[in-house]
Amino acid sequence: MANIREIAKLAGVSVATVSRVLNDYPYVKEEKRKAVWEAVEKLNYTKNINAVHLAKGRTYIVGVMLPYVNHPYFSAIVEGISEEALRCGYHLLLFQTNYDVQKELEALEMLRMKQVDGLIICSRTINWETLEMYKEDGPIVLCEDAKNDDVLSVYIDHYEAFLLGMNYLIGKGHRKIGYCIGRTTGINSQNRHAAYSDALRKIDETPREDWIFDHCLDIDDGKRVVNALCSMKERPTALLVSSDQVAAGIVLWGQSKGLNAPDDLALVSFDNHPISEALSITTIDLPLLLMGQRAFQMVHNCLITGTMAGQAEKLPVRLVERRSV
């Protein structure tokens, strides 16, 4: 593979001039400029981008840490990030962690090793203390309510969002309420649980462990929930479901078991994915695309200003009333 030196030789100029031409630098005589481009053509030359990265100390790549890509929640966020990244001439390096701490650490190490200029963390299990050790290595943006300003964040207030859903159900007369969630660990999940408990406490109900369904991510999981509900002596009358996918599963599998929404079971879910509209599920709209966009903008802003400045940004949620309650 030809390099810049060979181009210089063939064009009869110095490597510095070649570099200037290649980077559209002014102050190069038209005649030499032409000679350089001709040599580039002739030798079928292309820059080695790794050398550029090394010399510039930048890669124009941003890392995206997430548990899995294959879920509408995360792929919507990635879509938003990607959109903005492309606009700004950045690329995305995927760190699929499956919530494995080792893998998450690896992503952070990649930031330190300058593989990526910045890192967007869509979800994590790694603890806050570990995270903070990397804050000097480049801008990190968290898609969750960060405890303090050491790390940037753009987030959905899941306490507020869950409370919105709970109060809506309670307002409709429900008192026996359960919920479905992807995992019980993680700050977002903890916030949701807090909202759940607080809302129930206000109406003097106590949270029931067996009405909390963990590991609910996909349509399939709705089936599991329906089966569990059907074999219960005492069932909740309403469910708050952290993902439209799961809610869709509950509606559809519920139908085959004679468990119909909203009569047998009221549902409020989250995301406002097209499936919720098609199934007429009342949902709480989460601005996922926007979250991705803003996350990238925050990273990018740090990169161009060279600071870690910026403040946490809370994104608005909105209840979309349909016919599942």
Place this chain on the structure above:
Amino acid sequence: MANIREIAKLAGVSVATVSRVLNDYPYVKEEKRKAVWEAVEKLNYTKNINAVHLAKGRTYIVGVMLPYVNHPYFSAIVEGISEEALRCGYHLLLFQTNYDVQKELEALEMLRMKQVDGLIICSRTINWETLEMYKEDGPIVLCEDAKNDDVLSVYIDHYEAFLLGMNYLIGKGHRKIGYCIGRTTGINSQNRHAAYSDALRKIDETPREDWIFDHCLDIDDGKRVVNALCSMKERPTALLVSSDQVAAGIVLWGQSKGLNAPDDLALVSFDNHPISEALSITTIDLPLLLMGQRAFQMVHNCLITGTMAGQAEKLPVRLVERRSV
């Protein structure tokens, strides 16, 4: 940021020894090894991976070119790629193209610039001739039936798959058949159209342009299709739908318009996404995860053998009978 030279100085050894220690090279006295690690700790040192990339001429990154991430079809493929990549110590760089030729070219250029060691093309619009210009720059794997062996490929035979669906519908007595597709360009789509035409020709029916629905990707698009069908004088009795998402949309929006599957409209779709099971849609299972896995394995195999060897691999499809026909 400390570099390898500073470590060497502090540890009282040469940079070569430091490099050996860092890379778990044998033949280093335990005592020096320890000294190096101590210096590493003390200076909080981490490798600059760009220097490694430059020196080794490899990045251990594989590029993934796709139109959009935010669709179950593609995110399933990415999941498969990612799984294998992680197992082999590789990372994924995302090239979201939105089928824009400029963006696709950029991804190919990144291969030439050695940003990525190889490239997996999940879908494309760029022409074959352009593609071939990059075959020397690193292993390229195409997720479609490649014309020849210049470029590796792992694919689903969409002609065969579509024919399978068509013949199933025809076997059930349908003759007035239309289809829904994501886009009409692209080799996969052309193959599908060929199968559609061929199957109809065999029963002496002629393809009807107005029964072919383009731009069908998501649940929303099912709504559009239903509306179009409802305003037709003469409707098809069956539809072959290239994505479970769209089929789900058709089923669900159809219900609200009194257009019910299978009585008013028979449906066979593709993917075997959980949504098709939940809606009891007859679908043709596509091994997307496997396709991603195999695609990475092919790239990886080229990378470790240093050849472009390997042959195209066709993946099996399977009709899953349910109740939408």
Place this chain on the structure above:
DNA sequence: TTGTATGCGTTATCAC
């Protein structure tokens, strides 16, 4: 087992 020297391919600083 260890060190020296060179290569990887750019960018950027300076002197002219």
Place this chain on the structure above:
DNA sequence: GTGATAACGCATACAA
């Protein structure tokens, strides 16, 4: 306007 030349930080062939 242009050209040497020094970074950038690591890997590695060769010598010892």
